[in-house]
Amino acid sequence: MKTILSYLSPYKILVIVALVLMLVELSVELVQPLLIAIIIDDGILAEDQQAIILWGSIMLGISFLAFLAGIINTYIASHIVQSYGFDIRQALFKKVQAFTMATFLKFPTASLITRLTTDVTITQNLIFMGLRIMLRAPLLVVGSIIMSFIVNPYLAMFLVIGAPFLVVFLYIMSRNGLKLFSKVQKRVDQVTRKIQENLQAVRLIKAYLRGNFESSRFASVADNLKVDNVKAFRIMELILPVLLFVMNVSLLAVLWFGAKEIQTGDVELGELVAIINYAMRMTGAFSMFAFIIIFFSRAKASSERMEEVLKVEEGIEIINEDSEGTTPGIGEIEFQHVSFHYPTTDLPVLKDVSFKVQPGSKLAIMGATGSGKSTLLNLIPRFFDTTEGTILIDGIDVKEWPLKELRKIIGLVPQQSILFTGSIEENLGWGDQAATEELLREAAKQAQIHESIEQFPDQYNTRVGQKGVNLSGGQKQRLSIARALVRKPEILLLDDSTSALDVSTENALWEALEEENATMLVITQKIRTAKGADHILLLEEGQVSAYGTHDELMKDSTLYKAIAESQQEGGEHDELHS
Template sequence: MRKSKTAIQSTENSPSAYPVGEEYGIIKKQLIRYAKDIWGETLKTVFSYAKTYKWPIAIALLLMFVELAVELIQPLVIGKIIDDGIIPGDTGTVWTWGAVMMGLALAAFLSGVTNSFFAAHAAHSFAFDLRAAMFRKIQSFTMSTFLRFPQSGLLTRMTSDITMTSNVLYMSLRIMLRAPLAAAGSLIMAFIVNPKLALFLMIGVPFLVIFLVFMVRKGVAMFGRVQRRLDRVNRVVQENLQAVRLVKAYLRGAYESSRFTKVAGALRSDTVSAVRLMELILPVLLFVMNVSLLAVLWFGAQEVRGGGAEVGEVVAIVNYALRMTGSFSMFSFIIVAYSRAKASAERMEEVLLADGGTEEAERGSGRQPIGDLRFENVSFTYEGADKGVLHDISFHVKPGEKLAIMGATGSGKSTLLNLIPRFFEPTSGRVLLDGRDIQEWPLKDLRDAIGYVPQQSMLFTGSIHENLGWGDSEAGLDELEEAARKAQIHDSVERFPDKYGTRVGQKGVNLSGGQKQRLSIARALVRHPSILILDDSTSALDVKTENALWKALEGERATMLVVTQKVGTAAGADRILLLDEGRVSGYGTHEELLEQSVLYRQIVESQSAHAGEVNGDV
């Protein structure tokens, strides 16, 4: 582009050029300071997982700068073609610089394609590592820490929140960083071409910076609320799908639909409010930039008529103004994306930096406890609860003995059992295993010695063989079949078409309640545990099958703790622990409790009366 000596001097010596540079530097520092304030530790925590891919990210950024450089050079080339080629009528110059433009366009195209490859690799690898880290962290939670997070919230964090942040990383490497850089670069290039006209583009920039900072702050808060609403929607859906049989049995479909509509409506309302606020960004940006563009055209025409500027310079300035307008038009999308990513990153940080303790399955000593279990004045209160669940519990179970635990709903039976594998720590008192505080046992040794059958039978998607092997991955088929025989499920499995290869649906949906309970018991027996915990795990079994189960378990050397509501089951135990509102109401044999405990006699009499009524009806 041909530039007069006067124009060059005005570029170098214009008193306005330096204040503009200083103002741009101040704005840049403010933006950097604000970015640190917005992201802070969240950026360090969540996006630290992208450091592994610093080279793909660096290459993607380098290629993005190549695209940006081409974008900023093109208006200069266009001005050169106009001033040196079209106006003088020099077709050779037009063709020469036209070829240069084509070469630049080809370089930008190849850079863009290659950039996409590296950006996608970095973003998706980052998402994989972050998701794996989140899952490992959740697996390491103590039960107290785990219960602080709703399951639906953890699910949202593991899916949509991670997707949101990885998309932002990808888009940052492709276009998000290029947009503000293109706007700033276009402004700088405009000052290089003609500082006087470029001033008109600079007028609205401080206002736009303040406006965008305000909108980002509002956006982060509003989209954080949107993600929390999404958690609630996921929770309602999860509960409904888990209880689908109950919903259908009680014809509660309409009620569940109205409940879903309510929470989904709240999500819609907050999302619409957030999006509407973000939609204000584009009109404001376009208005300010179009006013600046009109000023450039107006005063540019005057400069051309007065000889203070050339046509090519005005065209180049207008081109840069259009590029700035295009970049600013993307800011609404960028702010929405970054606001949602910031909200998602904060939610993931809550998990990654969650305090309250984690479980480390440290290497065990290989020592197998013999199963001597003692509770000494144990009390327990859940975190954040005002009222304790267990109060001053003491009892002793010798190796190989069977303890039946009875009590009304909410008396603390399951909580007591959860203290043995150290799902929770006692608030006071001690739990001793073989005379040693269980907190001193390596977690691996402790839990390897326990066969645990929860109150709600849980099976995993896969074959019956895989589900039984989940108790001991090294167990052979003979061991699995032996455990199934003891659990009284082997004959049922043999009747399935694929026997132990039969696929189990999600949570065992294709099995009966009794079959799921017996498979869960077999899975625990595969471990050859020193302590067998059965938390009301025979409730779905008929009397004949349950009696056969207890007879088969007589040969087990395990210390058994059995939660039951059946007097017949409790009577066959060595000891019975009777709980009432978290306190020991009775402890002894069946005969001893009949003599000593009024509550136990009431339970026996109520079940005897019920049995008599049933027999009479029959």
């Protein structure tokens, strides 16, 4: 937990103040039984009214002091905990943003969500308890034992008889608790992942009437969480009965032997009352130990999960935000014997791929599902690094380009159109925050979405729902293209980004894009789209099957010719099969 607790460093003065205030409360609680003993022995039994008033006033005064200390402590502890939560969430989010795609794939999305939400909250609760009662409980036990020996060593001996057993018992239970709650947090990840998956696929679930089936699958995952939670809490719930049993036995021993000592005159009544008071305080403190161990075990498990993210050192993208910028690129792209496989497998996705795209030209990339088309595009902005071979942009290895400068010259339109909650204008401006209103509208016109936007009641101020749920597939694709065009990129990567467009809209789009002085790599399944490209790259099982113009491939590539003939027979919108 060292890494997690280090985020409390900016608030160490406030932490010290909170702990001092907690010690003030503790000191008052430890002194009170001693004052009660004095009032009984020197006041009530001695029938001294002045002593009762004096010591009673002192008790009232220090109790008010403890009351004020408790209120201020709570206020400061709350401020520390909320500030800490903000800081560590920012640190976790920033670290995740810096992950390379290879590193990102090592952490399930649901797990990252849980770490940034539930795990942070659990550690916040631990810190708050630490500043309020977690340290106070063991200190109250130790302090009560010390004060008991000060009052009467003989009776105090009966309070500590079970102490060695309790120490060993609590140690064993805390270790078991840590293991169990680590398992519980993993179950929470699974539940979060299942919820996330179902919410994303809600339309498909409804369309296929699979609601009951998915509910049963969720019930299975939720049941696993319930079983592990019950197992963890059942073991933890053993703590309190055992602690109370041992303390009650000790308390009975104090009462039994204390009564005998009073009869012989070796112990005063006030001393016995004070010892009983300390025993009751110890019992109350021990009763909190069960909750403390539960909170600590859960927080320890959560902190280890957060530290796993924060301690990632390899697979981090370094982007210098203060770089001055480089000379605008011309957009030449060259693949030299590029091979690639994902970090999680040795199965090659691309094998010895070589080709060259001249600046300002358009390359259509075709191939069956799983042939490596999208992977090829992902290597250009260095979402992943090649396993073998070299990718050159303007004659420079992409690994030698500063990431910020490399990605500034690239406009990416992914296969799945991603839009953010906000207005249409904000989504378009997401491509370039410095873009003017005129530039946004120019990009929208090129992407053939301007007229559609103008028909909305709020036009460019129209709110886009989460992931663009209130827009059609074609509208989302065109907005994604416009967002990329706002950047005025030297290289434009389109990953099957016109699949939802009708023929006339797509033709108008390509005509508008001819005005762009950008090198375009277009993944497509349509022969008519490929025909408009300067060159066509045909991939088959990760290898270059053919490269050339449409006419050249019709002559030299049996596969391409078969695809073209099948689409002529089945219609222009048939998808590629092989």
